[in-house]
Amino acid sequence: MSGMNVRYKRVGFTFLEIMIALAIISIALIAALRAQSQSIRTAAEMAEKVKLLNMARMKMAEVELYGFPDTGEEEGEFEDYPGYKWKTEVKPVSSSLLGIDAGGIELSFDELRLVKLTIYDENKENILFELESLVAKKE
Template structure:
């Protein structure tokens, strides 16, 4: 089937002076568009790498915080006060701070745990708050602490 079109109609462009090819301005515009697209794509790639590293830190910090809360609850009813520490040689880039405060109920303690790490030369943290009930003392009531 012949549509009456010659192959030359698709392969060559006529310029203003009658010669085949692209003009310099067409080449410059094409290169400009290509370079802008490449810069945008490289920027997105770098942003993706940064976000992947940040999400890895957040996941690790969340798991470490969960581990620390489990340790605290396994030790029994915690004493009031603040403690600090690290996660040993397995996770040397992370540190933690635990603050145990009294709640209005004498058998409940609030544990605020914060995990810290360095990211882009600044300290970043993830905070977790939980409450522990004193299961060892059955005689205590859930009545609020009296102010005397």
């Protein structure tokens, strides 16, 4: 078998091609993991916001349940949610508060109160949620 030259057919990928493919896959996986982690963080933030909204709704319903609120401030803690504090500020409603231009005359709306509810963290360092509502006097 003189002159027997064995030629090999190229089968498979070269080392360089494999390394490039692995680099592309790695970059894609890192991007996917970052997107997943951001999604989880966003879901947790939304769950917290929904909880705060429900707490505010419950407190506002409680304020309205006791009838037409007196002006002033009141604060306390949520019994069902330790670590959260609330504060309500009730103000009489006037034309300037509503943004009504009465030609320099201050109009008073005795049948309305502005209730501002603020939810804080345990140390009252951060305002977590605020809600304002007008409450009308029921006859």
